[in-house]
Amino acid sequence: MKPIRIIIRSFRDAFKSVVRNFSLSFASIMCTTITLILVAVAIVSAANISNATKLIEDELSIIVYLEKETSEEKIENIKTDIESQSNVEKIVYKSKDEWKHELEDYDDTFDTVLNYLEDNPLLETFVVKTKELNKMEDTANYIKSISGVKTVKYGEGSIDTLVTVFDIVQKVVVIVVIALILVTAFLISNTIKLTIFSRKSEIEIMRLVGGSNIAIRLPFLIEGFIIGIIGSIIPICVTIYGYVILYSQLNGRLFTNLIMLIKPYNFVFQVSGVLVIIGGLVGMYGSLKAVRKYLKI
Amino acid sequence: MKLIEFKNVSKVYKNGVTALADVSVTINKGEFVFVIGLTASGKSTFIKMLYREEKPTKGNVFVGGLNVGKIRNGKVYKLRRKIGIVFQDFKLLPKLTVYENVAFALECVGMKEKDIRPKVMNALERVGLKSKIRSFPGELSGGEQQRVCIARAIVNEPKILICDEPTGNLDPETSEEIMKVINNINKDLGTTIIMATHDKDIVNRMQKRVLLIEQGVLAGDYAKGSYKAHEAD
Numbered sequence: 001m002k003p004i005r006i007i008i009r010s011f012r013d014a015f016k017s018v019v020r021n022f023s024l025s026f027a028s029i030m031c032t033t034i035t036l037i038l039v040a041v042a043i044v045s046a047a048n049i050s051n052a053t054k055l056i057e058d059e060l061s062i063i064v065y066l067e068k069e070t071s072e073e074k075i076e077n078i079k080t081d082i083e084s085q086s087n088v089e090k091i092v093y094k095s096k097d098e099w100k101h102e103l104e105d106y107d108d109t110f111d112t113v114l115n116y117l118e119d120n121p122l123l124e125t126f127v128v129k130t131k132e133l134n135k136m137e138d139t140a141n142y143i144k145s146i147s148g149v150k151t152v153k154y155g156e157g158s159i160d161t162l163v164t165v166f167d168i169v170q171k172v173v174v175i176v177v178i179a180l181i182l183v184t185a186f187l188i189s190n191t192i193k194l195t196i197f198s199r200k201s202e203i204e205i206m207r208l209v210g211g212s213n214i215a216i217r218l219p220f221l222i223e224g225f226i227i228g229i230i231g232s233i234i235p236i237c238v239t240i241y242g243y244v245i246l247y248s249q250l251n252g253r254l255f256t257n258l259i260m261l262i263k264p265y266n267f268v269f270q271v272s273g274v275l276v277i278i279g280g281l282v283g284m285y286g287s288l289k290a291v292r293k294y295l296k297i
Numbered sequence: 298m299k300l301i302e303f304k305n306v307s308k309v310y311k312n313g314v315t316a317l318a319d320v321s322v323t324i325n326k327g328e329f330v331f332v333i334g335l336t337a338s339g340k341s342t343f344i345k346m347l348y349r350e351e352k353p354t355k356g357n358v359f360v361g362g363l364n365v366g367k368i369r370n371g372k373v374y375k376l377r378r379k380i381g382i383v384f385q386d387f388k389l390l391p392k393l394t395v396y397e398n399v400a401f402a403l404e405c406v407g408m409k410e411k412d413i414r415p416k417v418m419n420a421l422e423r424v425g426l427k428s429k430i431r432s433f434p435g436e437l438s439g440g441e442q443q444r445v446c447i448a449r450a451i452v453n454e455p456k457i458l459i460c461d462e463p464t465g466n467l468d469p470e471t472s473e474e475i476m477k478v479i480n481n482i483n484k485d486l487g488t489t490i491i492m493a494t495h496d497k498d499i500v501n502r503m504q505k506r507v508l509l510i511e512q513g514v515l516a517g518d519y520a521k522g523s524y525k526a527h528e529a530d
Contacts, residue, residue: 002407005408005409201390202390209377209405210402210453212371
Protein backbone atom coordinates (compact mmCIF):
# COMPACT_ATOMS: atom_id res chain seq x y z
CA MET A 1 0.00 0.00 0.00
CA LYS A 2 2.71 2.42 0.97
CA PRO A 3 4.61 2.31 -2.32
CA ILE A 4 1.38 2.78 -4.26
CA ARG A 5 0.57 5.83 -2.14
CA ILE A 6 3.99 7.27 -2.82
CA ILE A 7 3.55 6.69 -6.57
CA ILE A 8 0.09 8.29 -6.62
CA ARG A 9 1.39 11.27 -4.65
CA SER A 10 4.36 11.56 -6.98
CA PHE A 11 2.06 11.83 -9.99
CA ARG A 12 -0.04 14.43 -8.23
CA ASP A 13 3.03 16.44 -7.19
CA ALA A 14 4.60 16.16 -10.62
CA PHE A 15 1.52 17.56 -12.38
CA LYS A 16 1.18 20.22 -9.72
CA SER A 17 4.72 21.42 -10.09
CA VAL A 18 4.63 21.42 -13.90
CA VAL A 19 1.68 23.80 -13.56
CA ARG A 20 3.02 25.81 -10.60
CA ASN A 21 6.43 26.37 -12.13
CA PHE A 22 4.90 26.91 -15.52
CA SER A 23 7.39 29.44 -16.90
CA LEU A 24 10.30 27.10 -16.22
CA SER A 25 8.41 24.03 -17.39
CA PHE A 26 7.54 25.95 -20.53
CA ALA A 27 11.21 26.68 -21.18
CA SER A 28 12.03 22.99 -20.84
CA ILE A 29 9.12 22.02 -23.07
CA MET A 30 10.14 24.48 -25.81
CA CYS A 31 13.71 23.30 -25.63
CA THR A 32 12.54 19.72 -26.03
CA THR A 33 10.25 20.70 -28.89
CA ILE A 34 12.92 22.45 -30.90
CA THR A 35 15.54 19.77 -30.52
CA LEU A 36 13.05 16.98 -31.20
CA ILE A 37 11.99 18.66 -34.44
CA LEU A 38 15.61 18.55 -35.54
CA VAL A 39 15.83 14.93 -34.48
CA ALA A 40 12.63 14.17 -36.41
CA VAL A 41 14.00 15.75 -39.58
CA ALA A 42 17.22 13.83 -39.22
CA ILE A 43 15.44 10.52 -38.60
CA VAL A 44 13.12 10.99 -41.58
CA SER A 45 16.02 11.82 -43.87
CA ALA A 46 18.11 8.96 -42.59
CA ALA A 47 15.31 6.45 -43.04
CA ASN A 48 14.56 7.68 -46.55
CA ILE A 49 18.15 7.64 -47.66
CA SER A 50 18.69 4.18 -46.34
CA ASN A 51 15.48 3.04 -47.98
CA ALA A 52 16.44 4.53 -51.34
CA THR A 53 19.91 3.03 -51.17
CA LYS A 54 18.43 -0.37 -50.50
CA LEU A 55 15.97 -0.11 -53.36
CA ILE A 56 18.66 0.90 -55.80
CA GLU A 57 20.98 -1.79 -54.60
CA ASP A 58 18.25 -4.34 -55.07
CA GLU A 59 17.74 -3.30 -58.61
CA LEU A 60 21.37 -3.42 -59.53
CA SER A 61 22.39 -6.73 -60.97
CA ILE A 62 24.96 -8.11 -63.37
CA ILE A 63 23.59 -9.39 -66.61
CA VAL A 64 25.71 -12.12 -68.10
CA TYR A 65 25.35 -12.61 -71.88
CA LEU A 66 26.33 -16.04 -73.12
CA GLU A 67 27.87 -16.90 -76.45
CA LYS A 68 25.47 -18.04 -79.13
CA GLU A 69 25.02 -21.76 -79.53
CA THR A 70 26.24 -22.60 -76.03
CA SER A 71 25.29 -26.15 -75.12
CA GLU A 72 22.96 -26.71 -72.21
CA GLU A 73 25.67 -28.60 -70.37
CA LYS A 74 28.02 -25.66 -70.66
CA ILE A 75 25.35 -23.27 -69.48
CA GLU A 76 24.93 -25.45 -66.42
CA ASN A 77 28.69 -25.38 -65.84
CA ILE A 78 28.83 -21.61 -66.10
CA LYS A 79 25.99 -21.36 -63.64
CA THR A 80 27.81 -23.49 -61.06
CA ASP A 81 30.96 -21.51 -61.60
CA ILE A 82 29.22 -18.22 -60.99
CA GLU A 83 27.32 -19.61 -58.03
CA SER A 84 30.57 -20.63 -56.38
CA GLN A 85 31.58 -16.98 -56.11
CA SER A 86 31.22 -15.75 -52.53
CA ASN A 87 29.80 -12.40 -53.54
CA VAL A 88 26.96 -13.91 -55.56
CA GLU A 89 23.65 -13.87 -53.80
CA LYS A 90 21.29 -15.11 -56.47
CA ILE A 91 21.53 -16.23 -60.04
CA VAL A 92 18.60 -16.55 -62.38
CA TYR A 93 18.59 -17.90 -65.90
CA LYS A 94 16.75 -15.67 -68.29
CA SER A 95 16.32 -17.04 -71.79
CA LYS A 96 16.34 -14.95 -74.92
CA ASP A 97 12.65 -15.54 -75.36
CA GLU A 98 11.93 -14.06 -71.99
CA TRP A 99 13.96 -11.02 -72.93
CA LYS A 100 12.05 -10.80 -76.16
CA HIS A 101 8.70 -10.76 -74.42
CA GLU A 102 9.90 -8.20 -71.95
CA LEU A 103 11.16 -5.93 -74.69
CA GLU A 104 8.01 -6.36 -76.70
CA ASP A 105 5.97 -5.29 -73.72
CA TYR A 106 8.24 -2.36 -73.13
CA ASP A 107 8.09 -0.83 -76.58
CA ASP A 108 6.10 -1.39 -79.73
CA THR A 109 9.07 -0.63 -81.99
CA PHE A 110 10.98 -3.56 -80.56
CA ASP A 111 7.95 -5.65 -81.11
CA THR A 112 7.88 -4.83 -84.82
CA VAL A 113 11.63 -5.19 -85.33
CA LEU A 114 11.92 -8.45 -83.43
CA ASN A 115 9.02 -9.99 -85.24
CA TYR A 116 10.49 -8.95 -88.57
CA LEU A 117 13.49 -11.10 -87.91
CA GLU A 118 13.03 -14.78 -88.24
CA ASP A 119 15.44 -15.78 -85.51
CA ASN A 120 15.52 -14.27 -82.10
CA PRO A 121 18.71 -12.21 -82.24
CA LEU A 122 19.00 -11.89 -78.50
CA LEU A 123 21.35 -13.85 -76.27
CA GLU A 124 20.72 -16.28 -73.46
CA THR A 125 21.53 -14.61 -70.12
CA PHE A 126 21.97 -14.99 -66.42
CA VAL A 127 20.85 -12.27 -64.07
CA VAL A 128 23.24 -12.21 -61.12
CA LYS A 129 22.56 -10.40 -57.85
CA THR A 130 25.56 -9.57 -55.72
CA LYS A 131 25.77 -9.32 -51.97
CA GLU A 132 28.08 -6.38 -51.77
CA LEU A 133 27.89 -3.54 -54.17
CA ASN A 134 31.50 -2.51 -53.74
CA LYS A 135 32.74 -5.85 -55.01
CA MET A 136 30.38 -5.90 -57.95
CA GLU A 137 33.08 -4.87 -60.36
CA ASP A 138 35.44 -7.67 -59.33
CA THR A 139 32.69 -10.24 -59.62
CA ALA A 140 31.69 -8.93 -63.00
CA ASN A 141 35.27 -9.11 -64.25
CA TYR A 142 35.60 -12.66 -63.03
CA ILE A 143 32.40 -13.75 -64.75
CA LYS A 144 33.59 -12.10 -67.94
CA SER A 145 36.67 -14.33 -67.90
CA ILE A 146 34.65 -17.55 -67.86
CA SER A 147 34.65 -19.21 -71.23
CA GLY A 148 31.29 -19.19 -72.98
CA VAL A 149 30.48 -15.76 -71.56
CA LYS A 150 30.32 -13.19 -74.27
CA THR A 151 30.03 -10.10 -72.18
CA VAL A 152 28.65 -8.78 -68.91
CA LYS A 153 26.75 -5.64 -68.17
CA TYR A 154 26.13 -4.05 -64.83
CA GLY A 155 24.94 -0.84 -63.22
CA GLU A 156 25.91 2.18 -65.17
CA GLY A 157 28.66 4.33 -63.71
CA SER A 158 26.33 7.10 -62.61
CA ILE A 159 24.24 4.76 -60.48
CA ASP A 160 27.38 3.36 -59.00
CA THR A 161 28.57 6.75 -57.81
CA LEU A 162 25.09 7.60 -56.63
CA VAL A 163 25.07 4.54 -54.44
CA THR A 164 28.50 5.39 -53.06
CA VAL A 165 27.38 8.91 -52.30
CA PHE A 166 24.25 7.58 -50.67
CA ASP A 167 26.31 5.25 -48.57
CA ILE A 168 28.38 8.12 -47.27
CA VAL A 169 25.37 10.37 -46.74
CA GLN A 170 23.64 7.60 -44.87
CA LYS A 171 26.54 7.18 -42.50
CA VAL A 172 26.77 10.93 -41.96
CA VAL A 173 23.05 11.17 -41.23
CA VAL A 174 23.22 8.35 -38.70
CA ILE A 175 26.04 10.19 -36.93
CA VAL A 176 24.01 13.40 -37.05
CA VAL A 177 21.00 11.65 -35.53
CA ILE A 178 23.06 10.24 -32.69
CA ALA A 179 24.77 13.58 -32.11
CA LEU A 180 21.41 15.35 -32.11
CA ILE A 181 19.98 12.95 -29.57
CA LEU A 182 22.99 13.53 -27.32
CA VAL A 183 22.68 17.28 -27.73
CA THR A 184 18.97 17.00 -26.95
CA ALA A 185 19.75 15.03 -23.82
CA PHE A 186 22.27 17.64 -22.76
CA LEU A 187 20.06 20.64 -23.51
CA ILE A 188 16.96 19.19 -21.93
CA SER A 189 18.80 17.99 -18.87
CA ASN A 190 20.30 21.42 -18.42
CA THR A 191 16.98 23.17 -18.73
CA ILE A 192 15.40 20.74 -16.32
CA LYS A 193 18.33 21.30 -14.00
CA LEU A 194 17.39 24.96 -13.94
CA THR A 195 13.81 24.01 -13.15
CA ILE A 196 14.94 21.83 -10.32
CA PHE A 197 17.59 24.21 -9.04
CA SER A 198 14.80 26.57 -8.10
CA ARG A 199 13.44 23.77 -5.92
CA LYS A 200 16.68 22.89 -4.21
CA SER A 201 15.28 23.81 -0.81
CA GLU A 202 12.29 21.57 -1.37
CA ILE A 203 14.57 18.59 -1.96
CA GLU A 204 16.67 19.54 1.05
CA ILE A 205 13.66 19.68 3.31
CA MET A 206 12.35 16.37 1.98
CA ARG A 207 15.68 14.82 2.89
CA LEU A 208 15.71 16.43 6.33
CA VAL A 209 12.21 15.33 7.28
CA GLY A 210 12.99 11.75 6.32
CA GLY A 211 11.86 11.27 2.76
CA SER A 212 13.61 8.31 1.16
CA ASN A 213 15.60 8.99 -1.97
CA ILE A 214 13.12 7.11 -4.13
CA ALA A 215 10.20 9.08 -2.75
CA ILE A 216 12.11 12.31 -3.44
CA ARG A 217 13.18 11.35 -6.94
CA LEU A 218 9.91 9.94 -8.18
CA PRO A 219 7.97 13.21 -8.55
CA PHE A 220 10.88 14.79 -10.38
CA LEU A 221 11.28 11.74 -12.58
CA ILE A 222 7.61 11.90 -13.54
CA GLU A 223 7.86 15.64 -14.02
CA GLY A 224 10.73 15.20 -16.45
CA PHE A 225 8.73 12.52 -18.24
CA ILE A 226 5.71 14.79 -18.55
CA ILE A 227 7.86 17.64 -19.86
CA GLY A 228 9.45 15.31 -22.40
CA ILE A 229 6.10 13.95 -23.57
CA ILE A 230 4.51 17.39 -23.87
CA GLY A 231 7.61 18.59 -25.66
CA SER A 232 7.25 15.84 -28.25
CA ILE A 233 3.68 16.75 -29.25
CA ILE A 234 4.59 19.52 -31.70
CA PRO A 235 7.46 17.55 -33.29
CA ILE A 236 5.05 14.64 -33.82
CA CYS A 237 2.51 16.89 -35.52
CA VAL A 238 5.25 18.37 -37.67
CA THR A 239 6.42 14.88 -38.60
CA ILE A 240 3.00 13.48 -39.44
CA TYR A 241 1.57 16.46 -41.33
CA GLY A 242 4.87 17.59 -42.76
CA TYR A 243 5.80 14.22 -44.17
CA VAL A 244 2.37 13.39 -45.53
CA ILE A 245 2.19 16.73 -47.31
CA LEU A 246 5.75 16.41 -48.59
CA TYR A 247 5.05 12.93 -49.87
CA SER A 248 1.96 13.92 -51.79
CA GLN A 249 3.59 17.09 -53.15
CA LEU A 250 6.51 15.11 -54.52
CA ASN A 251 4.34 12.20 -55.65
CA GLY A 252 6.37 9.88 -53.50
CA ARG A 253 9.68 10.37 -55.23
CA LEU A 254 12.63 12.69 -55.07
CA PHE A 255 13.94 14.11 -58.39
CA THR A 256 13.80 10.80 -60.23
CA ASN A 257 11.93 7.54 -60.07
CA LEU A 258 15.08 6.05 -58.68
CA ILE A 259 14.70 7.69 -55.27
CA MET A 260 11.38 6.56 -53.89
CA LEU A 261 10.22 8.00 -50.58
CA ILE A 262 8.98 5.72 -47.83
CA LYS A 263 5.19 5.46 -47.80
CA PRO A 264 3.94 7.84 -45.08
CA TYR A 265 1.57 5.56 -43.22
CA ASN A 266 3.00 3.54 -40.46
CA PHE A 267 6.32 5.24 -41.14
CA VAL A 268 5.22 8.55 -39.59
CA PHE A 269 3.75 6.70 -36.64
CA GLN A 270 6.94 4.78 -36.10
CA VAL A 271 8.93 8.02 -36.15
CA SER A 272 6.40 9.56 -33.73
CA GLY A 273 6.85 6.63 -31.39
CA VAL A 274 10.60 7.10 -31.47
CA LEU A 275 10.17 10.82 -30.73
CA VAL A 276 7.91 10.17 -27.72
CA ILE A 277 10.37 7.64 -26.37
CA ILE A 278 13.34 9.96 -26.85
CA GLY A 279 11.43 12.86 -25.24
CA GLY A 280 10.29 10.86 -22.24
CA LEU A 281 13.61 9.15 -21.61
CA VAL A 282 15.68 12.27 -22.02
CA GLY A 283 13.31 14.18 -19.73
CA MET A 284 13.62 11.54 -17.04
CA TYR A 285 17.36 11.36 -17.46
CA GLY A 286 17.65 15.13 -17.14
CA SER A 287 15.68 15.32 -13.94
CA LEU A 288 17.41 12.35 -12.37
CA LYS A 289 20.76 13.93 -13.07
CA ALA A 290 19.61 17.24 -11.68
CA VAL A 291 18.14 15.81 -8.47
CA ARG A 292 21.11 13.61 -7.68
CA LYS A 293 23.17 16.67 -6.90
CA TYR A 294 20.89 17.69 -4.06
CA LEU A 295 20.48 14.31 -2.48
CA LYS A 296 23.75 14.58 -0.59
CA ILE A 297 22.49 16.59 2.33
CA MET B 298 18.46 4.75 29.05
CA LYS B 299 21.10 5.95 26.64
CA LEU B 300 19.63 7.56 23.55
CA ILE B 301 22.58 9.45 22.16
CA GLU B 302 26.21 8.58 22.61
CA PHE B 303 29.35 10.28 21.30
CA LYS B 304 32.39 8.02 21.63
CA ASN B 305 35.74 9.77 21.16
CA VAL B 306 34.39 11.74 18.24
CA SER B 307 36.70 13.94 16.19
CA LYS B 308 35.89 15.90 13.10
CA VAL B 309 38.49 17.39 10.80
CA TYR B 310 37.19 19.20 7.75
CA LYS B 311 38.82 18.83 4.36
CA ASN B 312 40.42 22.24 4.67
CA GLY B 313 42.27 21.02 7.78
CA VAL B 314 40.12 22.77 10.37
CA THR B 315 39.51 20.64 13.45
CA ALA B 316 35.92 21.22 14.49
CA LEU B 317 35.70 18.60 17.22
CA ALA B 318 38.45 16.78 19.09
CA ASP B 319 37.83 13.62 21.05
CA VAL B 320 34.35 14.40 22.33
CA SER B 321 32.62 11.75 24.44
CA VAL B 322 29.21 12.32 25.96
CA THR B 323 25.97 10.45 26.65
CA ILE B 324 22.47 11.79 26.63
CA ASN B 325 19.59 9.83 28.12
CA LYS B 326 16.00 9.51 27.10
CA GLY B 327 13.83 12.45 28.11
CA GLU B 328 16.69 14.84 28.88
CA PHE B 329 16.73 18.49 27.92
CA VAL B 330 20.25 19.53 26.98
CA PHE B 331 21.64 22.87 25.88
CA VAL B 332 24.71 22.91 23.72
CA ILE B 333 26.47 26.23 24.04
CA GLY B 334 29.65 27.73 22.74
CA LEU B 335 30.92 30.60 20.67
CA THR B 336 30.58 30.76 16.91
CA ALA B 337 33.04 28.34 15.26
CA SER B 338 33.47 26.44 18.52
CA GLY B 339 32.29 23.19 16.96
CA LYS B 340 28.78 23.47 18.37
CA SER B 341 27.18 23.37 14.93
CA THR B 342 29.25 20.37 13.90
CA PHE B 343 28.13 18.62 17.06
CA ILE B 344 24.48 19.26 16.21
CA LYS B 345 24.88 18.38 12.53
CA MET B 346 26.37 15.02 13.42
CA LEU B 347 23.16 14.12 15.22
CA TYR B 348 21.24 14.14 11.96
CA ARG B 349 24.14 13.14 9.76
CA GLU B 350 24.69 16.30 7.85
CA GLU B 351 28.27 15.71 8.92
CA LYS B 352 29.99 12.40 9.57
CA PRO B 353 32.67 11.97 12.25
CA THR B 354 36.23 11.62 10.99
CA LYS B 355 37.08 9.47 14.01
CA GLY B 356 34.98 7.81 16.68
CA ASN B 357 31.32 6.86 16.61
CA VAL B 358 28.07 8.70 17.07
CA PHE B 359 25.07 6.60 18.09
CA VAL B 360 21.58 8.04 17.85
CA GLY B 361 18.72 5.79 18.90
CA GLY B 362 20.90 2.73 18.33
CA LEU B 363 22.04 3.75 14.84
CA ASN B 364 25.70 4.37 14.14
CA VAL B 365 25.36 7.70 12.36
CA GLY B 366 28.73 7.65 10.63
CA LYS B 367 28.01 4.25 9.10
CA ILE B 368 24.64 5.06 7.52
CA ARG B 369 24.78 5.10 3.74
CA ASN B 370 23.47 8.15 1.93
CA GLY B 371 20.48 6.22 0.63
CA LYS B 372 19.48 5.08 4.13
CA VAL B 373 19.73 8.40 5.93
CA TYR B 374 15.94 8.66 5.99
CA LYS B 375 15.83 5.86 8.57
CA LEU B 376 17.67 8.08 11.02
CA ARG B 377 15.79 11.23 10.11
CA ARG B 378 12.43 9.60 10.73
CA LYS B 379 13.42 9.05 14.35
CA ILE B 380 14.30 12.67 14.94
CA GLY B 381 12.76 16.06 14.44
CA ILE B 382 14.84 19.06 13.48
CA VAL B 383 14.10 22.72 14.14
CA PHE B 384 16.22 25.17 12.16
CA GLN B 385 17.25 28.72 12.81
CA ASP B 386 16.03 29.71 9.34
CA PHE B 387 12.82 27.62 9.64
CA LYS B 388 13.21 25.98 6.20
CA LEU B 389 9.53 26.18 5.35
CA LEU B 390 8.26 25.83 1.79
CA PRO B 391 6.85 29.23 0.83
CA LYS B 392 4.34 27.89 -1.67
CA LEU B 393 2.69 25.52 0.79
CA THR B 394 0.24 26.52 3.50
CA VAL B 395 0.96 25.96 7.18
CA TYR B 396 -1.06 22.76 7.11
CA GLU B 397 0.68 21.50 3.95
CA ASN B 398 4.11 22.31 5.33
CA VAL B 399 3.49 20.15 8.39
CA ALA B 400 1.74 17.42 6.38
CA PHE B 401 4.70 17.38 3.99
CA ALA B 402 6.83 15.60 6.59
CA LEU B 403 4.29 12.78 6.81
CA GLU B 404 3.67 12.60 3.06
CA CYS B 405 7.38 12.13 2.49
CA VAL B 406 7.18 9.09 4.71
CA GLY B 407 4.23 7.72 2.74
CA MET B 408 1.54 7.93 5.41
CA LYS B 409 -2.17 7.56 4.60
CA GLU B 410 -4.11 10.77 3.98
CA LYS B 411 -6.66 10.03 6.68
CA ASP B 412 -3.93 9.37 9.26
CA ILE B 413 -2.11 12.56 8.34
CA ARG B 414 -4.89 14.99 9.18
CA PRO B 415 -5.35 14.27 12.90
CA LYS B 416 -1.60 14.16 13.45
CA VAL B 417 -1.05 17.50 11.75
CA MET B 418 -3.91 19.12 13.64
CA ASN B 419 -2.57 17.71 16.86
CA ALA B 420 0.93 19.06 16.25
CA LEU B 421 -0.39 22.48 15.24
CA GLU B 422 -2.57 22.65 18.33
CA ARG B 423 0.43 21.90 20.50
CA VAL B 424 2.32 24.89 19.09
CA GLY B 425 -0.82 27.06 19.22
CA LEU B 426 -1.27 27.64 15.49
CA LYS B 427 -4.47 25.76 14.84
CA SER B 428 -6.19 28.95 13.67
CA LYS B 429 -3.64 29.66 10.95
CA ILE B 430 -3.61 26.40 9.02
CA ARG B 431 -4.55 28.07 5.77
CA SER B 432 -1.95 30.85 5.93
CA PHE B 433 1.25 30.82 3.93
CA PRO B 434 4.60 31.16 5.71
CA GLY B 435 5.11 34.62 4.22
CA GLU B 436 2.00 35.85 6.03
CA LEU B 437 3.27 34.78 9.45
CA SER B 438 5.59 36.45 11.95
CA GLY B 439 9.00 34.95 12.68
CA GLY B 440 7.78 33.37 15.92
CA GLU B 441 4.82 31.81 14.16
CA GLN B 442 7.00 30.44 11.39
CA GLN B 443 9.26 28.88 13.98
CA ARG B 444 6.26 27.28 15.59
CA VAL B 445 5.28 25.78 12.23
CA CYS B 446 8.79 24.42 11.98
CA ILE B 447 8.45 22.88 15.46
CA ALA B 448 5.08 21.38 14.55
CA ARG B 449 6.64 19.82 11.46
CA ALA B 450 9.49 18.45 13.55
CA ILE B 451 7.22 16.79 16.13
CA VAL B 452 4.41 15.64 13.84
CA ASN B 453 6.11 12.31 13.29
CA GLU B 454 6.35 11.83 17.06
CA PRO B 455 10.14 11.57 17.15
CA LYS B 456 12.06 10.48 20.21
CA ILE B 457 14.58 13.28 19.76
CA LEU B 458 14.05 16.92 18.88
CA ILE B 459 17.14 18.71 17.64
CA CYS B 460 16.96 22.48 17.73
CA ASP B 461 19.72 24.39 15.98
CA GLU B 462 19.55 27.96 17.32
CA PRO B 463 15.75 28.04 17.13
CA THR B 464 15.60 31.51 18.69
CA GLY B 465 18.53 32.96 16.75
CA ASN B 466 16.35 35.11 14.53
CA LEU B 467 13.72 36.06 17.10
CA ASP B 468 13.25 38.86 19.62
CA PRO B 469 13.42 38.02 23.36
CA GLU B 470 9.67 37.85 23.96
CA THR B 471 9.04 35.61 21.00
CA SER B 472 12.02 33.48 22.04
CA GLU B 473 10.37 33.10 25.40
CA GLU B 474 7.21 31.75 23.78
CA ILE B 475 9.18 29.34 21.62
CA MET B 476 11.06 28.06 24.66
CA LYS B 477 7.78 27.47 26.43
CA VAL B 478 6.57 25.38 23.49
CA ILE B 479 9.79 23.36 23.38
CA ASN B 480 9.80 22.85 27.14
CA ASN B 481 6.23 21.60 27.04
CA ILE B 482 7.11 19.10 24.35
CA ASN B 483 9.85 17.81 26.63
CA LYS B 484 7.53 17.60 29.63
CA ASP B 485 4.34 16.34 28.00
CA LEU B 486 5.67 14.01 25.34
CA GLY B 487 8.93 13.00 27.02
CA THR B 488 10.82 13.95 23.87
CA THR B 489 14.55 14.31 24.33
CA ILE B 490 15.60 17.83 23.41
CA ILE B 491 19.01 18.92 22.27
CA MET B 492 19.24 22.59 21.63
CA ALA B 493 22.17 24.62 20.40
CA THR B 494 22.00 28.25 21.40
CA HIS B 495 24.09 31.23 22.37
CA ASP B 496 21.27 33.02 24.12
CA LYS B 497 22.59 33.14 27.70
CA ASP B 498 19.36 34.47 29.15
CA ILE B 499 17.49 31.40 28.02
CA VAL B 500 20.15 29.04 29.32
CA ASN B 501 20.25 30.77 32.69
CA ARG B 502 16.51 30.87 33.08
CA MET B 503 15.73 27.32 31.99
CA GLN B 504 18.18 25.60 34.36
CA LYS B 505 18.84 22.49 32.29
CA ARG B 506 21.84 20.32 31.62
CA VAL B 507 24.46 22.27 29.65
CA LEU B 508 27.23 21.06 27.37
CA LEU B 509 29.86 23.73 26.82
CA ILE B 510 31.97 23.33 23.70
CA GLU B 511 35.10 25.44 23.34
CA GLN B 512 37.48 25.17 20.42
CA GLY B 513 36.25 21.73 19.50
CA VAL B 514 36.61 20.29 22.98
CA LEU B 515 33.86 19.46 25.46
CA ALA B 516 34.93 22.04 28.05
CA GLY B 517 32.14 21.40 30.51
CA ASP B 518 29.19 19.13 31.18
CA TYR B 519 27.03 20.85 33.78
CA ALA B 520 24.26 18.87 35.40
CA LYS B 521 20.78 20.31 35.60
CA GLY B 522 20.78 23.70 37.31
CA SER B 523 24.51 23.99 38.02
CA TYR B 524 25.43 26.32 35.17
CA LYS B 525 25.52 30.09 35.29
CA ALA B 526 26.49 31.88 32.12
CA HIS B 527 27.99 35.06 33.64
CA GLU B 528 31.47 33.53 33.74
CA ALA B 529 31.52 33.27 29.95
CA ASP B 530 30.98 37.00 29.47
